[in-house]
Amino acid sequence: MTETFYEVMRRQGITRRSFLKFCSLTAASLGLGPTFAPQIAHAMETKPRIPVLWLHGLECTCCSESFIRSAHPLAKDVILSMISLDYDDTIMAAAGHEAEAIIDETIQKYDGNYILACEGNPPLNQEGMSCIIGGRPYLEQLKHAADHCKAIISWGSCASWGCVQAARPNPTQATPIHKVPGLAPKPIIKVPGCPPIAEVMTAVITYILTFERFPELDRQGRPKMFYSQRIHDKCYRRPHFDAGQFVEHFDDEGARKGYCLYKVGCKGPTTYNACSTVRWNGGLSFPIQSGHPCFGCSEDGFWDKGSFYDRLTDVHGFGIEANADEIGGTAATVVGAAAAAHAALSAVKRARQKGDEK
Amino acid sequence: MATIQTPNGFELDKSGRRVVVDPVTRIEGHMRCEVNVDENNMIRNAVSTGTMWRGLEVILKGRDPRDAWAFTQRICGVCTGTHALTSVRAVEDALGIDIPENANSIRNIMQLSLQIHDHLVHFYHLHALDWVNPVNALKADPKATSELQMATGPNHPKSSPGYFRDVQNRLRKFVESGQLGPFKNGYWTNPAYLLPPEADLMAVTHYLEALDFQKEIMTTRTIFGGKDIHPNWLVGGVPCAINMDGELAAGAPLNMERLNYVKGVIDRTLEFVKNVYIPDILAIGGFYKGWLYGGGLSSKSVLAYGDIPDRANDYSPENLMMPVGAIINGKLSEVHPVDLRDPEQVQEFVPHSWYSYPDEAKGLHPWDGITEPNYVLGANAKGTSTNIIELDEAAKYSWIKAPRWRGHAMEVGPLARYIVGYAQGHEYFTDQINRTLRALDVPVDALFSTLGRTAARALEAEWAAEMQVYFFDKLIANIKAGDTATANVEKFDPKTWPSEVKGVGFTEAPRGALAHWIKIKDTKIDNYQCVVPTTWNGSPRDNEGNIGAFEASLMNTKMERPDEPVEILRTLHSFDPCLACSTHVMGPDGEEMAEIKVR
Numbered sequence: 024m025t026e027t028f029y030e031v032m033r034r035q036g037i038t039r040r041s042f043l044k045f046c047s048l049t050a051a052s053l054g055l056g057p058t059f060a061p062q063i064a065h066a067m068e069t070k071p072r073i074p075v076l077w078l079h080g081l082e083c084t085c086c087s088e089s090f091i092r093s094a095h096p097l098a099k100d101v102i103l104s105m106i107s108l109d110y111d112d113t114i115m116a117a118a119g120h121e122a123e124a125i126i127d128e129t130i131q132k133y134d135g136n137y138i139l140a141c142e143g144n145p146p147l148n149q150e151g152m153s154c155i156i157g158g159r160p161y162l163e164q165l166k167h168a169a170d171h172c173k174a175i176i177s178w179g180s181c182a183s184w185g186c187v188q189a190a191r192p193n194p195t196q197a198t199p200i201h202k203v204p205g206l207a208p209k210p211i212i213k214v215p216g217c218p219p220i221a222e223v224m225t226a227v228i229t230y231i232l233t234f235e236r237f238p239e240l241d242r243q244g245r246p247k248m249f250y251s252q253r254i255h256d257k258c259y260r261r262p263h264f265d266a267g268q269f270v271e272h273f274d275d276e277g278a279r280k281g282y283c284l285y286k287v288g289c290k291g292p293t294t295y296n297a298c299s300t301v302r303w304n305g306g307l308s309f310p311i312q313s314g315h316p317c318f319g320c321s322e323d324g325f326w327d328k329g330s331f332y333d334r335l336t337d338v339h340g341f342g343i344e345a346n347a348d349e350i351g352g353t354a355a356t357v358v359g360a361a362a363a364a365h366a367a368l369s370a371v372k373r374a375r376q377k378g379d380e381k
Numbered sequence: 382m383a384t385i386q387t388p389n390g391f392e393l394d395k396s397g398r399r400v401v402v403d404p405v406t407r408i409e410g411h412m413r414c415e416v417n418v419d420e421n422n423m424i425r426n427a428v429s430t431g432t433m434w435r436g437l438e439v440i441l442k443g444r445d446p447r448d449a450w451a452f453t454q455r456i457c458g459v460c461t462g463t464h465a466l467t468s469v470r471a472v473e474d475a476l477g478i479d480i481p482e483n484a485n486s487i488r489n490i491m492q493l494s495l496q497i498h499d500h501l502v503h504f505y506h507l508h509a510l511d512w513v514n515p516v517n518a519l520k521a522d523p524k525a526t527s528e529l530q531m532a533t534g535p536n537h538p539k540s541s542p543g544y545f546r547d548v549q550n551r552l553r554k555f556v557e558s559g560q561l562g563p564f565k566n567g568y569w570t571n572p573a574y575l576l577p578p579e580a581d582l583m584a585v586t587h588y589l590e591a592l593d594f595q596k597e598i599m600t601t602r603t604i605f606g607g608k609d610i611h612p613n614w615l616v617g618g619v620p621c622a623i624n625m626d627g628e629l630a631a632g633a634p635l636n637m638e639r640l641n642y643v644k645g646v647i648d649r650t651l652e653f654v655k656n657v658y659i660p661d662i663l664a665i666g667g668f669y670k671g672w673l674y675g676g677g678l679s680s681k682s683v684l685a686y687g688d689i690p691d692r693a694n695d696y697s698p699e700n701l702m703m704p705v706g707a708i709i710n711g712k713l714s715e716v717h718p719v720d721l722r723d724p725e726q727v728q729e730f731v732p733h734s735w736y737s738y739p740d741e742a743k744g745l746h747p748w749d750g751i752t753e754p755n756y757v758l759g760a761n762a763k764g765t766s767t768n769i770i771e772l773d774e775a776a777k778y779s780w781i782k783a784p785r786w787r788g789h790a791m792e793v794g795p796l797a798r799y800i801v802g803y804a805q806g807h808e809y810f811t812d813q814i815n816r817t818l819r820a821l822d823v824p825v826d827a828l829f830s831t832l833g834r835t836a837a838r839a840l841e842a843e844w845a846a847e848m849q850v851y852f853f854d855k856l857i858a859n860i861k862a863g864d865t866a867t868a869n870v871e872k873f874d875p876k877t878w879p880s881e882v883k884g885v886g887f888t889e890a891p892r893g894a895l896a897h898w899i900k901i902k903d904t905k906i907d908n909y910q911c912v913v914p915t916t917w918n919g920s921p922r923d924n925e926g927n928i929g930a931f932e933a934s935l936m937n938t939k940m941e942r943p944d945e946p947v948e949i950l951r952t953l954h955s956f957d958p959c960l961a962c963s964t965h966v967m968g969p970d971g972e973e974m975a976e977i978k979v980r
Contacts, residue, residue, distance in 0.1 A: 083458040273622070
């Protein structure tokens with residue numbers, strides 16, 4: 024008999040009351056109203072663990088590392104009580120043949136009913152052999168697992184867009200999951216970021232388990248609940264942008280006052296992610312709060328848009344893919360330009376105000 | 382078949398049965414290992430292969446050197462940050478940029494937090510299952526487990542019989558559910574596992590505790606760099622400006638509240654390392670102290686670059702708090718200086734790597750590095766180019782190059798650092814080593830083993846946890862003395878740069894000596910080369926036939942059951958392999974990648 028999440032929590036000495044509070048918090052962190060808490064509670068009281076095959080292609084393992092940083096829910100509880108992480112190179116006990124066998128065992132037992140979680144991406148050059156698993160191209164393992172899965176989660180910018188190894192000139196022809204030739208047509212949810220925020224990763228899993236469906240996705244395949252707003256839209260430094268108060272260079276007076284980082288290259292105005300709302304590591308901080316401009320790590324092709332310290336106006340075009348959300352792309356460019364105009368206006372306004380003060 | 386004698390002292394015999402492990406799991410990235418075992422199940426030949434390549438250095442060419450830290454940080458998300466730090470140091474070296482004292486202290490805290498986190502997660506989540514049997518933990522008596530906890534780690538508050546019973550119940554439910562998750566298909570009946578059930582239960586309990594705790598260790602970087610994983614760095618210092626009591630300090634990166642948070646994390650980390658990690662190493666080590674395989678190159682040739690500068694901008698060995706030096710041929714009495722600029726010292730060879738040089742008889746210094754991928758299998762390989770059954774180690778067989786120091790294959794990493802420190806009579810490290818040897822009641826030679834490597838890593842985490850306190854205090858004292866500078870931006874603008882410069886930056890990554898060599902031309906990266914710890918340790922054979930550290934460490938190890946590679950995993954894991962880091966490439970003129978020819 025498979026243990027449910029609720030049973031586990033109870034056995035750990037967590038009261039029913041605390042459990043319900045946890046469900047409310049989860050509902051809140053998913054951007055759902057309090058009315059959803061009972062649904063989450065019901066799901067956690069009744070669901071067995073869904074099998075997950077977590078495959079690694081060309082990547083740096085930052086997504087796995089981020090995942091284990093999740094503060095709510097804890098990674099431990101996700102692994103022990105919510106999913107059955109049957110294959111994951113990074114933490115599995117078995118190696119070699121015994122590891123490889125698990126994929127086929129899972130397919131036999133749960134055909135069409137497991138989640139395929141992809142970290143990294145397959146290379147197509149070098150016959151696919153710049154990423155070898157079990158003596159064969161990773162591409163084969165990926166396609167085989169995708170043929171029989173229920174759905175695919177593309178963790179991080181590698182799986183979602185290609186990320187660093189796919190930056191120009193992409194010597195291995197590293198290819199994001201949704202563009203892999205011959206991949207079975209399965210629903211794909213993209214959770215971009217380098218890496219994605221830990222609590223966003225675990226919230227996506229919790230949502231899928233709770234509602235037995237994918238969260239609503241935008242046209243690029245990202246969960247709307249976390250990727251529908253720009254960093255800039257909810258940035259705590261936004262009032263300084265509006266007031267035309269900018270950091271001119273690192274460690275200046277403005278940097279010490281938490282002014283807007285737009286002039287030292289912040290890509291917040293064109294980056295869709297939850298950093299300024301959910302924040303990182305249990306809500307502790309995010310890049311802008313630590314004094315560094317956002318460089319847009321959740322955006323497609325962010326490595327190839329010029330220096331991270333150049334202002335948005337210096338960025339020519341946004342390299343939008345043909346199948347991407349054109350509207351969002353256009354908006355981004357406009358926002359970039361508008362931001363520049365807005366910043367200039369604010370500066371003029373401020374200069375005038377200063378003049379008035381004299 | 383005749384045996385082959387390697388110049389670095391190993392006798393290779395391919396005549397026995399070939400055992401293949403691919404994928405090697407619980408590492409970063411992808412690797413393969415093949416060994417030959419004789420009729421007594423003794424490993425007589427070892428072949429280790431890096432099975433991934435991403436070509437990041439190609440990608441770096443032509444980019445803004447100030448961005449390089451972000452690219453190179455993505456070489457690895459496990460040693461997240463150590464490449465970034467190495468990169469900003471390389472750029473600062475090239476451009477002659479000095480950083481403020483506070484930036485040095487903050488960078489050190491960030492780097493030390495990585496050492497601790499990486500070592501702790503490595504031990505509990507990548508390595509422990511080589512020694513610890515979670516299924517056996519179900520047989521434990523919670524009361525006896527509590528007594529074991531009191532005896533081995535008396536300062537850890539979580540020690541009651543009820544607590545261990547709860548964990549055991551949870552584990553039992555998990556196992557009985559039939560969904561074993563990460564424990565599925567493990568080698569749980571293998572006689573290589575020696576712990577009594579109580580020690581297994583204690584260790585599994587700490588596996589879970591460490592999984593909960595590890596997420597805190599690097600939140601110092603969330604404060605200093607905005608996120609963990611992959612925090613933000615800056616050429617010329619750190620991005621986190623300090624504002625202790627001025628206007629708008631609440632919204633500043635660093636203020637009293639933020640620094641208090643850092644202090645809390647540093648204190649809790651030291652507690653966990655001292656009360657849980659170190660006692661566990663001694664407790665588990667005590668049951669395995671007869672298993673002294675896996676020394677490999679550690680008693681012969683080890684290399685350390687040093688790291689953690691006490692004062693800013695001084696990278697001389699006297700100012701580095703981690704040991705610097707090379708030991709060759711087992712002569713501990715002679716520690717050689719290391720110069721990363723000297724073309725005769727660090728060189729990379731490719732006769733057994735999937736790259737080609739114009740002249741493969743020679744090695745190349747990283748500033749002159751050439752790389753062209755050349756994926757070909759040897760004549761005696763079994764299988765096809767896209768379905769490798771067995772590799773031919775007489776030909777090219779790995780995506781990792783073979784770096785050598787004055788022609789020697791070297792081991793790098795915590796054990797190498799500790800051996801160099803011990804040879805130099807470094808007081809703190811020597812005390813730690815002697816204390817550990819006494820606690821386990823083993824001779825000093827026991828250091829040169831898989832277990833020694835694993836113990837050195839824990840000792841280093843303890844040292845790093847103490848050093849975090851030192852640098853935090855230093856940071857506060859400096860701020861109190863009126864110095865709040867965090868970045869030097871005099872040369873941040875590329876217009877101020879000379880047209881052609883080159884530099885080198887180095888760190889001691891958790892896995893060992895790491896350096897980046899950079900050439901900057903007309904404000905853009907002209908050549909970027911990284912030689913990475915796992916490149917050293919995971920090195921294939923070289924022109925002379927020397928085997929690398931992974932291969933050497935597997936030699937003459939007895940396997941209980943050749944079909945269950947517990948011993949292979951144990952020893953490979955003791956190096957904490959990081960394969961995303963270890964394979965790299967750069968075309969010297971940035972020419973198009975050559976076509977790949979496969980025989």
